[in-house]
Amino acid sequence: MSAVHTPEIGFNTETRERPARRIHITSPFAKSGWINHGFVGAWCPGQALQVTAGGPGHTVANEHGFLLGASEPGAGQRVHARTAGDRLVAFDGYVVDPPLHHRSAPAKITAFWEDRLEKRVNGNFAAAIIDSRGAALTLRTDAFGLTPLYYRVIDELVLFGTSPDYLLLGDETIDRASLLSVLNNGFIVADQTLYDGIHRTPLGGCLTFTGTTLESRRVRFDLKVAGSGEGTFTHRDMDRIQGLFHQAVERCLALDYSEPVMTLTAGLDSRRVLGALLDSGHRPATMTVRIRTDGEDLDATVASRIATRFGLRHTTSELPGPAQYARDDELRCRLVGSETTMHDWSPTLQRLYPDAPAMIFEGFIGDTLQEPLPHWKDTYASPAADLERFAMKLAEEPGPWLARDMLQYSSELAERVRTQLAPYSDRRHITDLAELVTDMRRGIGLGSRFVPPRHLQVRPFFDLDFIQAIFDVDPRIRVQQPVRRLFIERYHPRLAEFDNSPDYVDRKPAPPTRLQRARERACVARAARDLPVRRQYDCLESIVSPRTLTLCALTRVAPAITQRWYWALRPILDTTLQPARSVPVWRIPAV
Known part of the structure; x- marks a missing residue:
């Protein structure tokens, strides 16, 4: 069953006489353009699954699983079903041995994932494999997890997708340690997200759920890939x-x-x-x-x-x-x-x-x-010391912009960094690996979200x-x-x-131009639209300091006045207001 746009189509995978789990998804994909990436799905091993879906996308289903993939002419399909629908495969990205990408023939894609669930795979990709007969769901990414894939578990049901916003129910709360990470560093460390209960798949490995109790097993990639240093x-x-x-x-x-x-x-x-x-x-x-x-x-x-x-x-x-x-x-x-x-x-x-x-x-x-950044030159004392220095750097105490209560999350953030990097704790180049699996994986690497789906x-x-x-x-x-x-x-x-190649040592950003200041003022005004009309900022009050709360209120009525604090206010407003801006994707009745 597939369609570029399906206003309201039901996919009933109930084939046996047992209570069916009924859920609804409103497609997070647009008909075309940037908001049209990857895939989203659900898996329910204990019951037959009945899903209704509204909106654009391509769908496949079997008795216990459902996949919805972005669909755009020329972009290829992200979700596939093997003969008789006994195995479902979602695949986005590429692998190089053998050459395979999301526009490859469906039979080639499903055959590739027959026996490679836990083997070394070279490429940049996210994949989800639902095996109805084996009652298993496997979530798999490239070795360093650069291609995003997320999941959440709700009442014996696993939801997964290539964006955390594809897993929203509308009642999400903010993970405060992740929020602190974004505000401190510009990205989230470890495998948490801004939303409590939604996680990124483990770093560079394979996560498999089996049985009606959703037992999970994690297989980490061969650490030889990380080099010896x-x-x-x-x-x-x-x-x-x-x-x-x-x-x-x-x-x-x-x-x-x-x-x-x-x-x-x-x-x-x-x-x-x-x-x-x-x-x-x-x-x-x-x-x-x-x-x-x-x-x-x-x-x-x-x-x-x-x-x-x-x-x-x-x-x-x-x-x-x-x-x-x-x-x-x-x-x-x-x-x-x-x-x-x-x-x-x-x-x-x-x-x-x-x-x-x-x-x-x-x-x-x-x-x-290839070449560590200059501010690391005082590192490489010992792996343990370097890891601790890196953890504390990412978990700096919140500044005057945030509420004092946010201080308690600094230690939690540092512990998340230590836990994620523990497998590499004996590597001399632990700092390099840490930068790769934090800044690059959770920040820079997300630039792929802006690439239209027809491209690779x-x-x-x-x-x-x-x-x-x-x-x-x-x-x-x-x-x-x-x-x-x-x-x-x-x-x-x-x-x-060619001379004048920028170097991190010498390169200094140019001062903001008049045009850039006008751009910033327009962004502040945009953010102000989403602020509550009254000062009953339940979320903001527990996150930011009284001074920042006052500036947020002032931003709504006079954004030009608060522009000088743009660099601090913008990330605060973007992250704290994100849950309110986001549209629920799933509707799941209580069991």
């Missing part, structure tokens, strides 16, 4: 690592999704991806967003020069005016507002993508894998063979040497010729 960095090592990176790019190209397209910045990571594509005989179209209009703007300037030098078709886009910028920020909140405060410029970038399905190479999140975003820096090789290198070597530049100079000297 004890290796050398000779010219021979560089040749081997470069060969593995070139192999990673070739594996992505072998997906045969389309001709490659890539976002190009002044950074060395995107240059390295470009160099590998050029070596493979491809000439990708490139694109860049100009972040600052008067001030330092190295990304757009240098990227344009690189594209001109190599004769590549290149597009540079300016950030939009205040009104559109505020609408983009509202879109950003809908897509990632409950998870991170990042990705201000992502809607602008994604509007540059072609109309036809495209394979988009991303290189901007490869930094940490690929990340060669996260090929498992390459990532293991680069993480095998002693992190102290990677601190002492400019590893990223050494690779560019040795293997792509023409790309190393």
Whole structure:
């Protein structure tokens, strides 16, 4: 049963005489565009499942399971049923061995997941497999969990989906430790979400539910993938690592999704991806967003020069005016507002993508894998000391903007970090791994939510063979040497010729321009629309300080006055108001 749009269709999987569990889902997907990502589903092993669904999407079902996937012409289906519907498979993303992506033939996708539920799989993906005969649900992501997948358990029923907002019932409460994490760091640590009871699937592993009691079993990926942190960095090592990176790019190209397209910045990571594509005989179209209009703007300037030098078709886009910028920020909140405060410029970038399905190479999140950021240079004392320092850094006590009661969640937040990173606690490069599974996994990696579903975003820096090789290198070597530049100079000297490449040590953000201040003022005004009319801020009162509460009230009547505190007020308003903004997806009658 499938349809691009189904106003109200029932899917009755009751085949035996037993009480059926009746639930309803209002599709979270739009007919097209960004709000049309991934999949959502339900599994109920103890009873036959009867689901009614309203809204767009493609559906499959068996006796105990139901899947609804985003559906858009040219985007492929995210959910599939094997013959007779005895096994359901939801799959979003790609794997490289063998080449497989969400637009592949359904038979190929379902066959792939026959025997790979707990095996090493190289790629970036989220998958859910419902086996009716085995009475099991398996949730599976890539090795470092970069592709999001979430779940919640309600009365012997498991709901799961590629966004926490796909699992909402309308009665959610805020997880205060996660809220503190977003406000401190811009992302959520560990496997919690902003909503109590909704969790992200465990880091880089396999989560399987079995039986009517929903017993769960977690299988973590082979820790060898995380590297040893004890290796050398000779010219021979560089040749081997470069060969593995070139192999990673070739594996992505072998997906045969389309001709490659890539976002190009002044950074060395995107240059390295470009160099590998050029070596493979491809000439990708490139694109860049100009972040600052008067001030330092190295990304757009240098990227344009690189594209001109190599004769590549290149597009540079300016950030939009205040009104559109505020609408983009509202879109950003809908897509990632409950998870991170990042990705201000992502809607602008994604509007540059072609109309036809495209394979988009991303290189901007490869930094940490090759060269630690400068503020880590006092680390690598010992794995235990580095882990503790990292945990305390992410769990800093709340500042004057938050209520004193929020202080109690700092220790809980630090413990979540320690627990998640415990399997790596003997690795010399624990700080590098920690940055990967926190900032990159829960913040930067969510940029994929802005990629229209007809496209495929690929990340060669996260090929498992390459990532293991680069993480095998002693992190102290990677601190002492400019590893990223050494690779560019040795293997792509023409790309190393461009000066003014931004470096985290020297790069200082330009002061806000008048236009940027107008954009910020428009965003504050947008946030003010969602504030309660009266000062009975039940949620806000328990989270923010009296001073902040006053500023929130003032924002509603005079947003221009509170603009100077935009940097502090915006994340507070976005996160605390997110549950109220979100629309319930599921309706589940009491048992």
